[in-house]
Structure formats: C-alpha cells, structure tokens
Amino acid sequence: MTAHWAKDAIFYHVYPLGSSGAPHRNDFTTPPVGRLAQLYDWIGHWQAMGINALYLGPVFESSAHGYDTADYFRVDRRLGDNALLAALVKRLHEKGIRVILDGVFNHVGRDFRAFQDVLQHGAQSAYCAWFSGLRFDRRSPYGDPFTYDTWDGNYDLVKLNLAHPDVRQHLFAAVETWIRAFDIDGLRLDAADVMDPVFLQDLARFCRDRRPDFWLVGEVVHGDYRQVANAQSLDATTNYECYKGLYSSHNDRNYFELAHSLQRQFGPNGIYRDLSLYSFADNHDVDRIASRLSHPAHLYPLHLLLFTMPGVPSIYYGSEWGISGVKAQGGDPALRPTILNPESTLRPHPSLVTALSRLTRVRHGADALRHGAYRQLAVQAEQFAFARQTPHQTVVVVVNAADEPSSLVLEVPDLTGRTLTDALDPGTGFRVSDGRVTIDPIPSCWGRILLAS
Numbered sequence: 001m002t003a004h005w006a007k008d009a010i011f012y013h014v015y016p017l018g019s020s021g022a023p024h025r026n027d028f029t030t031p032p033v034g035r036l037a038q039l040y041d042w043i044g045h046w047q048a049m050g051i052n053a054l055y056l057g058p059v060f061e062s063s064a065h066g067y068d069t070a071d072y073f074r075v076d077r078r079l080g081d082n083a084l085l086a087a088l089v090k091r092l093h094e095k096g097i098r099v100i101l102d103g104v105f106n107h108v109g110r111d112f113r114a115f116q117d118v119l120q121h122g123a124q125s126a127y128c129a130w131f132s133g134l135r136f137d138r139r140s141p142y143g144d145p146f147t148y149d150t151w152d153g154n155y156d157l158v159k160l161n162l163a164h165p166d167v168r169q170h171l172f173a174a175v176e177t178w179i180r181a182f183d184i185d186g187l188r189l190d191a192a193d194v195m196d197p198v199f200l201q202d203l204a205r206f207c208r209d210r211r212p213d214f215w216l217v218g219e220v221v222h223g224d225y226r227q228v229a230n231a232q233s234l235d236a237t238t239n240y241e242c243y244k245g246l247y248s249s250h251n252d253r254n255y256f257e258l259a260h261s262l263q264r265q266f267g268p269n270g271i272y273r274d275l276s277l278y279s280f281a282d283n284h285d286v287d288r289i290a291s292r293l294s295h296p297a298h299l300y301p302l303h304l305l306l307f308t309m310p311g312v313p314s315i316y317y318g319s320e321w322g323i324s325g326v327k328a329q330g331g332d333p334a335l336r337p338t339i340l341n342p343e344s345t346l347r348p349h350p351s352l353v354t355a356l357s358r359l360t361r362v363r364h365g366a367d368a369l370r371h372g373a374y375r376q377l378a379v380q381a382e383q384f385a386f387a388r389q390t391p392h393q394t395v396v397v398v399v400n401a402a403d404e405p406s407s408l409v410l411e412v413p414d415l416t417g418r419t420l421t422d423a424l425d426p427g428t429g430f431r432v433s434d435g436r437v438t439i440d441p442i443p444s445c446w447g448r449i450l451l452a453s
Helices: 035-049 082-094 113-124 165-182 197-210 240-251 256-266 296-308 352-365 367-371
Strands: 011-014 053-056 060-062 069-075 098-103 107-109 154-159 186-189 215-218 278-280 312-316 373-379 383-390 393-400 406-411 419-422 429-431 436-442 446-452
Touching (some): 011 035, 035 082, 082 165, 098 165, 197 215, 296 393, 352 367, 367 383, 367 393, 373 406
Parallel strands (some): 011 312, 186 215, 278 312
Antiparallel strands (some): 060 069, 373 383, 406 436, 419 429
C-alpha cells in the first residue's frame, strides 16, 4: 500500500545538522539556536526546481550526528525548538511542500535518559529491560560495567528492545506528538532492515489510524524489500539496488545492470511492481554522485533515469549542482557540508540544476511517469529504452551514455500510427510505422522523454 501523494512526490533531502553548520557535539546546556530557520531561504529554490516534498532529518535532541537520540520530544537545541519546527512545516505546507522526518527507533544515544539511568543505577535501574542484550557479565568498550547490543558495532548507538511495552509506548507517544504538534506527512525509518517486523507493523497501524495518508519509508540496504514494505507494514523502502545500478551502469558503460534490476523489480512479473520505492542518487551516508561517477557528463543521463524510472525520486541537498563529497575514515562530514542557503555553495556543474528542473516539470506533467507500469524496450551497453504506461498515456524513455549521438530502433506495436514527441525538445517527433520507430539522434550523455500523441 502506498499513500497516494507519495507517488506524485519529488523529494529534496536535507541533513539539517550539517547544512546549517551546527556544532558537531551537543553540550545540552546552550539555549536553542534557530538554525532551522535557514531553510526558509530554500523554499523558493525548491519551488523553482519542482520539489513538492522534503525529507528533513534528523531533527530531535541528540548527542552528535542526530542518529544518537537523547530526547524524542524536543527539537535539537542546535537547530532550534519545537515552535520553530512547527512554523517551518506550516510554511512548507502553505507552499505545497510535504514534510517527512527521520524516525530513529532502532537505537538511541548514550545520553538518552533511560540509558543514563542504567549508567547510574546499574542492574537496579527500572530501565534495564529497555535495551537489547543488556548484560552485566562483561564491560563495554566505554568501560561500563555492562554491555549491550548496538547498531553495527557502534557502542554510541544503543539498541532498543522494541518488544518492551514501555519502549513502544514511549516511541508511539513521540510519534503522536510529532503528528499533532508538527503536522508531518510521514517518516523515514532509520535502520528499518534490522528492526523488529512486529514493531514496524504496529507502528504503521498506529500512524495510519491517525493519518490514513501518512507515508512510511524504511531504510533497507540489502535483502527483500517486501519483508519491510507490504500491506501490513511500511509503504516503501529505499531502493539501494537501483542506487548502485545507476552509478555503476554508467561507470562500467553497461546499462544491462540497471536494466536487469528494473525488470526484476518493476517489469510485468516484477517483485516490487506494486511498491513505489524511494529512489536516490546519493544521500547522507554515501559518496556524492558527482564523486561516484567516472565521467561527469553522466550526471545528466543518470538523473534522466532517476526521474523517469519507477519510484519516488529524491535529490540530496547540494547535489543539484554536482558538488563532491567522499565518505572518509573519520566519518561522514564531507557528505554533510554546510550550505546555509542556495547562494552559498560552489556550483561545479551549474547547468545541472536547470536540467533537473526540466526533468521535474516533465515528470509532474506526465501521469505515466508517476503511476505507469514499466516495460523494457531495448538495452545496449550505452543505450537503454523503456516505456511507462497507464491506460491513458504512454511515455517512451531513451538514454544514451555514449560521448557521441546514437540511435535505437524500438518495437512498439501498440503505438503504430502515432507520433512520439520529445517533452525535452518539443519540436522533435518520431513517427511509429508498422510497429517500429527509429529514435535518431539520441543526444550524447542525455536522452529523450517521448510522449505518444
């Protein structure tokens, strides 16, 4: 089940602790500093780009990077306060932009009040059962007289026992507060692939009881997305399979990889054809796409694919200008830079944002690109074509990763006698005769989005 509005969404993803230049550590004593207000300066930019949904997170009180929560009920003082977040969401809604936040429920930081109680009272703490794998027969790497389960071996991220009724009550009360106080439209569930499936199902039911169109997308890196996204649980997951295919198909000059994934996921027998997965080229955890690609010109066909393939597309802040950033041994700061407003960053690829704006306009205007079924038409090493189709509209997408213009002959018997007009170049059309059409030329490192008329 996918909330109807999400299928029509184009997301912009902001990591606010980074974008706002907040201190890396929270001292828990400084009065709130309203850095979230900087996002008001971005609204015009998002509207010009065709953005109609914002993924903002994390925003709640934490020790450092936001995924080490200290207080689920309070906006991080480095970003502002609850009133500021409520006002920001209200303004975004007035501008037609929906908002989802990070829901970090798999683990908490060591400054979380219940964990601090365990540190203070040991085995006598009333909160011992709140934490997964808590045991007093050995020491943690921090020197605690106990150890505990973590997220991926990081002892600053203490895994919660999501089966405990008091933990569930605490987290559900936080979500209730977020919906009531901030009027958010959904959540991105951090580390959903390692969370208790029963908790996810109960959380989904809890949210939908309060807002039937509340959208829940889970972070899933590996495995079968249907285990997390299904009628009883979340609406969608992150599509890491196609994230990898987007850049490596270009780096290897081998569209067969991405074509295989799209056919497996969304083709006539695709295992995810009923899901609208969250599609992205980069995010706060992985190298910037401009740093991943071997050939900078491939930023253009890659994004053309991102905005036309099945899924809900997202742009990570700054990547619309092709900024670089590589994950380093010391952590992720290079992936999460300070960009106070749209005018305050270098623009290595200044024409990219114009291309993305063209793509968003085409996507918003083509129902088949948002809701249509997927059908593969042709695959070559550096050329790829597919159709998106509803009962009332057909769109044919062709891309060319080569450094020279190319051509494709497509078999489209259902479009015989019709003309395919390029939405990116409205003066260009191609006639379908006897079930075949020759698309020539396909511009180098770009493509065509062809509407049947």
